[in-house]
Amino acid sequence: MKVTHVRSDEIYRKIMEAPIEKKNDIYRYELMMPFKGKWDCYRVPMKAAALNGYDAIMASSMLGHIAPTKVDYSQKANIESISPDLLWSSCEQSIRKSLECFISNGISLPTQEYLFTILLANAESPYISLNEGYCGDGVFRATFLQGLFRMNTL
Numbered sequence: 001m002k003v004t005h006v007r008s009d010e011i012y013r014k015i016m017e018a019p020i021e022k023k024n025d026i027y028r029y030e031l032m033m034p035f036k037g038k039w040d041c042y043r044v045p046m047k048a049a050a051l052n053g054y055d056a057i058m059a060s061s062m063l064g065h066i067a068p069t070k071v072d073y074s075q076k077a078n079i080e081s082i083s084p085d086l087l088w089s090s091c092e093q094s095i096r097k098s099l100e101c102f103i104s105n106g107i108s109l110p111t112q113e114y115l116f117t118i119l120l121a122n123a124e125s126p127y128i129s130l131n132e133g134y135c136g137d138g139v140f141r142a143t144f145l146q147g148l149f150r151m152n153t154l
Contacts, residue, residue, distance in 0.1 A: 001096070001099060001109070001112050001113075001114070002112060002113045002114065003092050003095050003096055003099075003114045003115075003116070004113075004114070004115055004116075005088055005091070005092065005115070005116050005117060006031065006034050006035075006115065006116075006117040007088065007117075008031055008082065008117045008118050008119060008120075009079055009080075009082045009083040009118075011026065011027070011030045011031045012031075012071055012075065012079045012082075012120065013079055014026055014030070015027055015068050015071040016071050016072055016073060016075060016076065016079065020069060023068040023069050023071060024057055024068050024069065026068065027057060027068035027071075028046055028047060028055075028056060028057055028068075029046075031117065031119075032046065032056040032057070032060065033046060034115060034117075035115070035117075039056045039059070042059065044056055044059045060119070061122065061125075062127070063127065064121055064122055064125040064127040064128045064131070065119045065120065065121065065122060066119075066120045066121060066122040067122065070122070071120070075120065078120050079120070082118045082120070087118075088118075091116060091118070092116075095114060095116060099114070121133065
């Protein structure tokens with residue numbers, strides 16, 4: 001089984017340093033595009049047909065993730081909190097352990113490749129408030145998995 005990650009901390013740093021007009025495309029093509037299969041399942045286009053139309057960025061924001069245009073130096077501490085290599089290896093180990101539980105109970109997995117990332121939550125999102133600081137989803141379909149992590153929303 002193959003479990004890999006998209007290092008969102010590196011991409012968020014790039015977004016943080018980018019001019020406002022580049023932030024959405026970095027988020028869309030570097031952070032969301034690896035999960036295109038997920039967005040396709042939801043029938044969400046990667047890029048909207050019209051300006052400010054429905055796309056992966058809007059859908060991601062609706063799920064409680066921070067909008068790329070809000071990723072600036074005020075998010076530096078949050079980005080640093082998802083940067084330790086130990087966090088990423090612990091996430092991978094947790095995913096492997098969870099998948100092994102299925103296998104050890106005779107449940108065959110439909111795929112052998114899993115991809116995950118860690119996304120920053122939008123502290124102002126009602127969705128985040130209702131879910132006590134949690135956002136994200138876990139998807140075991142095709143070759144993707146997006147992590148569920150509690151972010152400090154204070």
